[in-house]
Amino acid sequence: MTHFANYLTTYLTTEIILYTGAIGLLVIGLLGLLVLKNIFRLLLSLVIFESGANLFLVLSGFRANGIAPILTSTQENMSQLVMNDPVPQALVLTAIVIGVGIQALALSLIIKIYQRYRTLDMNEIHRKLEQDIAGISQSTPLASQEQPLYLYQKNSLVQNNEGEK
């Protein structure tokens, strides 16, 4: 038992635990993106995937026994100080903000998709999207958008916001 405890303390350092967490988040997110069908869950998987990458990025500047990267006059032997790298922390802040923006945009797109297709199933949406695109190119000139309204109505491709109620 003591052998096992020794083993743990030698190899299971803080860094290893944190890196395992980051890679675990990445794997969970990627698996979710690959196997899930509900588009809202797909978006959540993307969020988890992103946080895994963010954790990984911030860990690249992390030292287990490091201190916050602030120099004060009270510190002695400066050359031996171990500090965390501040650059990845600055980078990850940017990355988090970008991630949140994209999530908000994706949510608004999901609302639009639900209004059009009345489903959240990715396969279903993909199938109907293919049909719609084929419909657009078959019969109507998407190219000239000077007269699209008439053509879309003719092919019942109008937005069914009102139609389905």
Next chain:
Amino acid sequence: MKMLSLLVVLPLIGAFLIPAIARISVSIAKFIGPLILLYLLSITMPAFMELQSGQSSAIHFAGFLPPYGIAFYIDELSLLFANIILIAFLMVWPWNKNNFSDNHSEIREYSLYLLLLAASSGLVLSSDLFNLYVFYELLAVASYGLIAKQPKIEGIASAASFRYLLLSASGSVLLLLGIALIYSLTGTLNIAHLSSVANESLNTFAGVAAFLLILIGIGVKAEMFPVNSWVPEVYGVISRPLSALFAGLISKIAVLFIAKVLLMVYQQDSILTMILFIGVLGVLTGELIAYRARDMVRMLSFSSIAQLGLVFTALAIPGKTGLYIAVAFMLHHLVVKSALFFLSEKMHSNHEHLKGLYHQSPFIVILFIFLILSLLGIPPFPGFWIKLNLVLNLSTITYGNVAIAIVLLATVIEAAYLFTLVKKMLANDESNKQIAYQTGYQSSYLFAVLLAIILLVSTFNISSLSKSIENMANNTN
């Protein structure tokens, strides 16, 4: 030179101010975008003319010198692309197309265009990996918005945009992961600095893995082989000028990013072989699916996957030669594919309905034939010389002969479907000729003619043109 930072700053300011100004006066807000474009062009054009060959300079922001600060790196290649970006945006700018029922959505579209402009200029000029990531994300967000904002078919466009978002955002995460890996291996993100430490610290398994992550991440935008499933869906819903912008310009900017990283940081045999395989597979899959496509837009978009595959194949040639051929391919494809997308505004999308187009409007068909001849690489058009150069140089590298065989096979397939289409257009079908011809925007037609003239002029100046591109590639550091 300092003024060149306005390339990113002005469009950003414009993008955020346009909605506010539109509250005061919509007509003023409409003119801001074109004004910014013209003003920027008046900065970049002289800068490009004045830049001596081989000269390069850097703009350091806020007085921090590299490797600490962030910098824009300016040489002939990046300035050339900065000019091309501005001209392309002037062409696709939604001048006076009243697609939207209200001014509100129109104003938002202008904002998105300006955001896209800022992001693409930043991507071309920046020389810091993390900055490139930020600009890449900005580019992605602006393009999701532009794709989703199709008048009358917003639901369909949103679905296409969301599917694109999932793929592209996952790609961005992989890109970020690659950047994190590079940072933990080297401790720097400045590309010039990275190139000096690459040999000792990035020549490892982790270093190669980092490049793979970056390649797949950017590959989404560059229509690279395994991650291009969004292409037909997105090009199926967006308007033709926007397709011209995406297929012509945005994908090239992503390729330029990959080329930058590849050329300056990773010049290892294993990576070059990998790029060769990815490129060749892209060429083959793109042409095969395009062969089966039954409508114009899809066919053109699949063929652009194949053309970008050729660019990647060219990048697999080591050193400056690879860059030279890749840049030539990019410029050629940029002109030809944009012109084809612009021209397709005048045609019915469905192949069957294109019968008899020649009898309705012979000039369009002649223009179309001219463009596809160059796309295929038939002498004496520019496409031929580039392809010849590619094939000659491919024979010197490992697996090069296999690549040559596949590239030539793909050309045959491409010729098959393009000429079938031309045959349909030339067919004598009186009943159909009214349907085949569409009254698209005259401006798009005009731009198609303009691009065709550029192509024709470059056909006659091919030797001097190729020399200047070669010099440009050689002078890129």
